[in-house]
Each structure stands twice: as structure tokens, then as C-alpha cells.
Amino acid sequence: MDRRKFLKNTIGGIGGSILTSSLIDFYLLNVYRGMIHQAFGLPQGGEVEKKFLNVAVYGGMPGWMWNIPLRPNGDSDAFSYGYQTNDPSKSMLWTKFVSDSAAPGGFSGRYEHTRVGDWHLPHLWSGLIARPDGQTEQMSKLAANMLAMRGIKLQFDDHEGNRYRNVRPEKGLSIGGLVADRATTPMPAIAFDAGVNYFKSAKGISQLELTKDQTFASAFSSFQGAGERISGNATLQSKLDGVLDLMKANSALKNSSLPTTYSDRVAARKLMTKDLVALEAQFNTMKSKYLDLITRAISDPLLRLEGLDNVAMPGQVSKHFRLSTTSDGSKQGIYYGGDDIRNLAANASIPWLAEQFAISELMLTGGSIGSAFSSSINIVAFGGFFAKADKVYVGESSTAPVLNRQYYFPVDSHYVGSHAHLILHSKYARALSSCLYELITRLKGVSLVNGSLFDSTLIAVTTEFNRTNDQLQVGTGHGYTGSGYTLFSGSIPKTTVVGNIKADAAVENFGGTWGEGAPMGGTVSNGNVLSIGNAVSTACQILGVPSPTPLYPSLATRNPVTGKVSVPEVWARPENIS
Amino acid sequence: MRSIRFLLLLVLSSPACDMARTRLVFMEPESVVQSEKLETFGQSLQLADRSYVESALKDVFEVTPEFPEAKQLEDLIYFDGSFGGGCDLYGASEVVSGTAAQAEFKRASCGIKLSESQPVTSSAQRMAQTVKACDVLIYGANTFPRVMAKVIPGWTAGRAANRPTPERLKVAYALFDRTGLLPDTVIEKLMDLSNSVSDADEAWRWVLKAYCESPEFLQAW
Numbered sequence: 001m002d003r004r005k006f007l008k009n010t011i012g013g014i015g016g017s018i019l020t021s022s023l024i025d026f027y028l029l030n031v032y033r034g035m036i037h038q039a040f041g042l043p044q045g046g047e048v049e050k051k052f053l054n055v056a057v058y059g060g061m062p063g064w065m066w067n068i069p070l071r072p073n074g075d076s077d078a079f080s081y082g083y084q085t086n087d088p089s090k091s092m093l094w095t096k097f098v099s100d101s102a103a104p105g106g107f108s109g110r111y112e113h114t115r116v117g118d119w120h121l122p123h124l125w126s127g128l129i130a131r132p133d134g135q136t137e138q139m140s141k142l143a144a145n146m147l148a149m150r151g152i153k154l155q156f157d158d159h160e161g162n163r164y165r166n167v168r169p170e171k172g173l174s175i176g177g178l179v180a181d182r183a184t185t186p187m188p189a190i191a192f193d194a195g196v197n198y199f200k201s202a203k204g205i206s207q208l209e210l211t212k213d214q215t216f217a218s219a220f221s222s223f224q225g226a227g228e229r230i231s232g233n234a235t236l237q238s239k240l241d242g243v244l245d246l247m248k249a250n251s252a253l254k255n256s257s258l259p260t261t262y263s264d265r266v267a268a269r270k271l272m273t274k275d276l277v278a279l280e281a282q283f284n285t286m287k288s289k290y291l292d293l294i295t296r297a298i299s300d301p302l303l304r305l306e307g308l309d310n311v312a313m314p315g316q317v318s319k320h321f322r323l324s325t326t327s328d329g330s331k332q333g334i335y336y337g338g339d340d341i342r343n344l345a346a347n348a349s350i351p352w353l354a355e356q357f358a359i360s361e362l363m364l365t366g367g368s369i370g371s372a373f374s375s376s377i378n379i380v381a382f383g384g385f386f387a388k389a390d391k392v393y394v395g396e397s398s399t400a401p402v403l404n405r406q407y408y409f410p411v412d413s414h415y416v417g418s419h420a421h422l423i424l425h426s427k428y429a430r431a432l433s434s435c436l437y438e439l440i441t442r443l444k445g446v447s448l449v450n451g452s453l454f455d456s457t458l459i460a461v462t463t464e465f466n467r468t469n470d471q472l473q474v475g476t477g478h479g480y481t482g483s484g485y486t487l488f489s490g491s492i493p494k495t496t497v498v499g500n501i502k503a504d505a506a507v508e509n510f511g512g513t514w515g516e517g518a519p520m521g522g523t524v525s526n527g528n529v530l531s532i533g534n535a536v537s538t539a540c541q542i543l544g545v546p547s548p549t550p551l552y553p554s555l556a557t558r559n560p561v562t563g564k565v566s567v568p569e570v571w572a573r574p575e576n577i578s
Numbered sequence: 579m580r581s582i583r584f585l586l587l588l589v590l591s592s593p594a595c596d597m598a599r600t601r602l603v604f605m606e607p608e609s610v611v612q613s614e615k616l617e618t619f620g621q622s623l624q625l626a627d628r629s630y631v632e633s634a635l636k637d638v639f640e641v642t643p644e645f646p647e648a649k650q651l652e653d654l655i656y657f658d659g660s661f662g663g664g665c666d667l668y669g670a671s672e673v674v675s676g677t678a679a680q681a682e683f684k685r686a687s688c689g690i691k692l693s694e695s696q697p698v699t700s701s702a703q704r705m706a707q708t709v710k711a712c713d714v715l716i717y718g719a720n721t722f723p724r725v726m727a728k729v730i731p732g733w734t735a736g737r738a739a740n741r742p743t744p745e746r747l748k749v750a751y752a753l754f755d756r757t758g759l760l761p762d763t764v765i766e767k768l769m770d771l772s773n774s775v776s777d778a779d780e781a782w783r784w785v786l787k788a789y790c791e792s793p794e795f796l797q798a799w
Contacts, residue, residue: 186702208703222660222703225710236784239771243788246764251794254757261625261700261793268705 048448050543051457052179052376053360054167056194057432059383059411060159062467062476063484065095065122065422066429068150068515069497070111071576072119078503078576081111082471083511090471093512094422095123096307104320105313105341105419112307116140117495121148124426127305129434130296132289136303139430142437142488143495145454147565149485149538149555150574151499151517153529157480159412159464164197166462166485167378169532169549175460176376177201178545183375186267190219190363192356194378203257207378215355216283219363219373223271241266274369282367283358290354290435297431298348298385308426313341313419317393319474322417323407336420337401338391344420345409345427348387356381357435361442364457370446372453383411383463385428411463418473436461440488455490455563458542462486469512481507482516485535491542493564498555498571499530503578518577521570530555541565625700626796628661631708634796638753639715640724647718654711660704705793712790716783726782728753735779742772742785750785754795 064070070093071077081091089100094109114126121143128136154162168174177200180188189199189207192215199207211218248262297303304310315321315336323334323344336344356379363374385408392405409416409424416424436459446453466479482501505516517529533552540547541554542565556565626634632655635641641648655661715721726733729750730740742750744765752758768788772781789795 188701206701208701218658222657222706236771236774239767239774240784240788240791243764243767243771244792246761246767247788247792247794250761250764251792254794255797258794258797261705261797264700264702265705265709265791265793267702268709271702272706272709 048450048456049182049184049372049375050179050545051364051372051453052176052539052543053364053457053459054176054194054198054378055356055432055436055459055461056163056166056198056378056380057383057411057461057463058159058163058380059413060162060464060467060478061383061411061429061484062092062413062421062425063150063463063479063482063515064093064111064466065124065425066433067148067461067486068466068482068484068501069113069119069121069148070501070513070515071113072121072497072574074113074115074120078578079111080504080513082469083504083506085471090473091512092418092421092467092469092471092473092476093514094418095426097311097313097419097422098307104316104318107311107313107419109418109422114140116143119495119497121495123307124305124429124433127308127430128303129430129437130293130300130303131434132293132438137437139433139437142433142440145440145488145490145492145494147487147489147492147496147498147538147556147567149487149499149530149535150482150497150515151501151530152483152485152532152535153517154465154480154483154532157465157478160197162464162480162483163380163462164194165532167198167460167536168200169536172200173202173548174199175536175539175543175545175548176207176378177205178540178548179543180205180207180376182545184263185372185375186264186271187219187363187374189376189378190359190374191378192359193352193380198378199376207376208374210359212352212355215359216280216362219359220271220276220279223268223274224276271373279362279367279369283362286358286361287354290357290438293434293438294350294353294431295348297434298345298387298427303430304342305426309342309423311341312339314339315341315344315391315419317396317398318417319472320417320419322415322474323389323392323420324410324413324415333394333396333415334389334405334407335393335396335398336389336391337393338389340390341419341423343390345385345387345424346390348385348409348427350385350428350431351382353381353431353435357439361439364439365442365446365453381432384409385431413467414475414477416475421476432461436488444490450563452490457489458491458539459488460485460539461488466515468507468510469514470510471512477508477510479507479514479516481529482514483532484515485532485538487539487542489542489565491558491563491565493566496556496567497574498567500575500577503576513576518575625704625793626661628655631655631661631796635711635715635790638725638790639718639721640728641715641721645718645720647714647721650714650718651711654707654714657707658703660701660707700793705791708793708796709791712787716786716790722779722783725750725753725786726779729782736777738778740782741778742769742781744769747785750782751789754789754792756795 071079080086081088081093088110089108093111096112097107097109100108112123113120114123116125125139125143127139129139131137156162167176176189180201181203187208188205191207191209244262248259251258315338317335317337321336360377363377364372366372388404388406391401391403393401413421440454443454443457444452462485465483467476468479470476500518500520502516502518503513505513519527519529531552533549534555536549537547537552537554538556541556541558555571556567558565635651729746733740747765747768748760751760768785771784775781775784
């Protein structure tokens, strides 16, 4: 018997004997239930479907300015600026400038913190961020639903590898894949600059990769140009759907996964009848909004923070004002030489960040359609910005200034001097924070059955590693033995900091308490330093999906009734360990 | 698990495995085993790749290269990576911007929008492209007569006698689904659908839409 006949006879036999009317009714009931769940964004089982957004910052951000509080308990924390010197003026670990007439530019710096909730966060959190209505907002509000994990040991010093290990810690499943496997959204997973290594689903779902220059089109062009045939003659369309619903029920006997493909047809047809032109206009409006937020976060005088960018500091040809060596292709460096270091970031732009946040907002909220398009989103945010400095010197021995020079500031700031490092990274972190706050505000504005869309969404802001301290005050290294992992969700009820770091740390030639991981108490890591597996397990716990690294426990528990997460008492107080 | 770890150590202790030995730490073998266990619990359905889809539809509708429908079909199936398949080095370097449909050699391209190394699976994008492709063929001036001639020998357009019947519905369905199985309940629904359309040819178009948009005939066998 050939294969075709065998299949025909086998399935025909099953079809004839088993596909009774009661079975069809059973399938139809389940189809109906599925439609109900899909309409309300509910997975089978009734719980509100979870959404996951990973914002992976390219380059490796210095956590001590933003997401890794070095003294979360305030001044009582054991703390050292530099491993050998213990001298703030010889450290990169600054969050605030302090007046010092003997120091380059008349300013030195120190690690300063501010009280937010139960914790002390880096000085930047005492400042303002931009709002789309032209007003400002306290940045501390962003931390209201934040879980900051610190002291996470990554096993490798590797930009790309660590970036995707944050969401896919080993060869198996990714967080996004686990979420996509449960998704009922038309595009379960999308990616912006995040390639195949970031994503793997058990069901074999692929992530749709968006293109930078056609962000909206690359997501929705498949659904455009369907013509009137899709939306014409509602009666016949309804009858056609009835036929296919019945075929869907029948298909389950052939392969239990086949009904999924019928559901995808329904999702496709729904999207083909939507007003995508209006949706694209909404995307463009969102993009403009985020562009404005980014520009203002970097340059708006209203957002200037005391001890940071309210300081009119003159530059000079010294290592402290060194920008980078990448843009001129030599090691001689570029030095800021203008009268006001704030002009360093004039006209700064972070490529594609606005598009990334706009597509994330659209995909999660559904815009005017009000139904999420995607459940799992991976974006790799451009790490740094392009800007014009009013006056620079190219080369250490240069005496001829270059005016209005375009330059590139990389988050991966190996050669950036202490003064420039503080102000440039702070502006980048403020821009990122402004975008995050706006996105979260939009998510909070969408009401679901129990709470808001933000309650069922987890945003993970990750980067490749923290950065190490340099006592020579120029450049920072890869702090892969003490990384940060920051989560935002409505299910996180308050500002939370977890993870131990060393009070003194030395890696290679660098030193100081930059955040190198220290052993944890309890059994969470058997007295070891936190692993990326613990961070991933925590994210999965909040999302209610199984962890791809089950041997590394979650740092938080989730109340099954309220859906809120909390940190067990044993790890509730992060420590700096001498 | 012990035997797996022993094997790993044995393999990785060979001089040729320096790189792999580094990965041993990275992969953390015990966890890997657990991850793969998880994976086995997931349902998996691999659908036919783009070459199969193209050839299957061309076969049903007897699309020949000179038909304008041939190019329209190709543009839809090779529009992006939704149908997966066919990635090679030349394709990977060829398509660096725009859509695969804009590329000169579409069959050589990887498709830029879905990860080419992922298995070909169901998605809303794929189904949207399928719906469009079906429309091209069902409403095609060349392709509709071809498929109808297979169902009703001697078929000519506009004849009331050519209306769908249960037997003809089965013949048409067998063109799409190799199993040829079409339950009576589905036939009843199809008759109801076709009887709602006065024009015989238009009635067939709705039937063919149902067959063509039922995705299962394009699953990988």
C-alpha cells in the first residue's frame, strides 16, 4: 500500500467511526471557547495572558548610574570607591559632580544616592524625566513597580552572547519563546534587531523580525492589499468561516496542532480587514512622541538635575574629558574643549530607539484596535548616541579646536573619561527612562478583566554586563561578574532591590565597588553568587511560565491569588559584603 | 544523566574540542537536559516549506510560467520568510534590505523577516499570504478554468449545469488534500454555502476558497 492510500484509509477509518456528531459538538464547543478567550486576550484556562518585552541595551551600561544601586540601604552599606585608594577623586564611580577647584574643569565627583521607596537609588533617580505633554515627571515614579536585581554573575565576557543569554541563558528555550507558546495574539513573537539566538519556543514558533527602515511595514505588510474580497459579502464570508470551523474540528483528528493553523487564518483575516492605514498613522504619531521624549531627555533645560547637568563645566584636553577613539579611527582620542560640558550632547539622537518603543507600544496595546498584536517582543536598543559637540580637540597634543564636530558616544565606553562618562551615560539613561515611563503609562491606561495591561506585562531591561571601575578615570571595562537585571511590571507592587555585591572588588586592573556579585544567603544559590539563571527564573516566575533554568531558583514568589510578586525575607535586604 | 555527562566529558576531552569544552561550562549540562525535556512537551507542527507550497498550488491550478498568476504567486510566497526554506549563502548575502519579493532571485533568498534557521511553522503572516495567493489563483483568468476543468471534464464558464454537487465537491477536494477525506457534515455546509450564490462559477470560487484556505493540505508530510 502506498503512503497516500495508507493515510487515506487510516484517517478515513477514524473519520468514519469516531467523528460522530457528539464529537463534532465537543470540538465546536472548544472552538467557541477559544474564540471567547481570543477576543479577550485570555489563554485557555481563564488567566489573563502575559506579555513580555525585553529591552536589551547594546554595549553594557554602567549600572551604578541607573539600575544597580551600590548603596541600596543608604550610608550604612559597606562601600569603597576604589579597591586600593578608597579615594572618590580617583574613581569612575560617580553619579554626581561636586565642586572642586583643584579638579579638572573645577569639578570632581562622588557616588550619591537618593531615597526611593524603601531603598536608595543612584542620584539620577532624584531628577526629572520628560512627559509627552511637554511637562516633566519625577523619575522616581518609574521605580514604583521596579525589581532591580544586582550582583549577577555571567560566565562570559562576551557582548553578543551575554545579550541573548539574558533571555535565553542556555541552548534551550527563551523567556520570549515560553510566552509566545501561550500566546493567542496574531504575531506571537516579534524582534527588532534581535536575531535567532534570542528566541526559541517549544512549539517551534518563529519570531517575526522587523526591519529598521520599514518598522511598521515589516510587521503588517502581509495583511495589506487583500482587496475587497476579504471584507465583501458578510453572509458568504460567515458561511465560509462556518465551513472552515468544521474542517478545523475535523483536522484535530489528523494532528492535534492543526487547529492552530486554522486559528492563524482567522487572525490573518481579522487583520486584513483592519484599517492598517490608520494604524500606521498611529505608529508614526507614537514614533514622533518617543523621538520628542528622547530629545528632551538629553537636551531640555527643564530636566537639568542638580550636580549633574545644572553644572556649566568647561572642558579641557585631559583624560577626564575624553570622548572616544572609535569615530576618528585612532587611539589618540577626542577631547571636549568647549565652555560648557552640557553642549556635548547637543542635537543628540539615539537611532531607532523611538521606533522600537513605538512598535512595542503598538504591538502591546493594539492602538485603536485595542487588542494586542504580539505577546513576546525583543528589542535591542542602540547603545549610545550620535551628537555634535560645539568644540573638541582631536589628539592629546592638539591645540587647534574643531567646532561643531559630530561624534559617537558608545555605551560600551572603554575610552570615555570620568567627566564625560557621567554626563553622557546619565543622559542616555534619562532618555531610556523617559521612554519606559511613557510606555508603562500607556500600558496602565489599558484596562483588562483584573487590573491593567501593565499588571500582565513584564518589561525586562537588560544589558550585556555592568561596567568595572577604573581608578585612572578613563574608560570602563566589562563588569560581567556583577551584572544587573531590571524588571518592570504592575505585578511588582513596590520598588524592590535584590542581590549582594562586594564592598570591595577587583577585576583585572580595575577596582572599587562597582557591583561585583557576592554570595547570597539562604539556599537560593547555595551560598554562591547569583547566576543569570536566577534572574531568568525570576522573570519566568512573574510571567507564570516554567523557567528554562529550573536549577536556579527565582528570587521572587508570586501570590497565586493577587498575582503580585514579593521577595522572600531571606533575600529581602541586599548587602554589600566586605 | 550520568552516562550523558560521561559521554560529554569523553568527547570534550579530545584535543579537537577546545571550543566545545568552553561551551561545556556555558551550557551547564544538567540544565540542558531539563530544557530538552521541556521541549518534548511542546506541541510541534511543521508546515510545508515555500517550494512545496508553490509547487502544490501550481499543481492544483495548473499554473504555467507564462501565466501572470505565476509571478503573482511567487511574489506572495517568497514575500518574506513566512514560508521558510531554501536559505543558502548566496541568498543570505543577496537580500540585505527590502523584502525578499523585491530580490532578483527569490528562490535563492533566505527571506529577511523570519529567522531562517527556525522550523517552518504556522503564523498569521503565512496565512495572510496564503489567503492572498488563493485569491490570485481562484480569481485568475487562466487558473480558474484550469482547476475547474479538472473537476468537471469539458467545463466551460457560465453554465448553470456546472453547479457544485456533493460528488463534485469531493473530486475538487481531492485535488487539494491527498487524503481526499471530506466528512458529510462539511459537504452539507459547503452545499449550503454554494447554494447561497446564484452564479455557478462564483459558487465554485467560494468552495475553492474554503479548500485553498484550509491550511492542512499544506502541512509537511
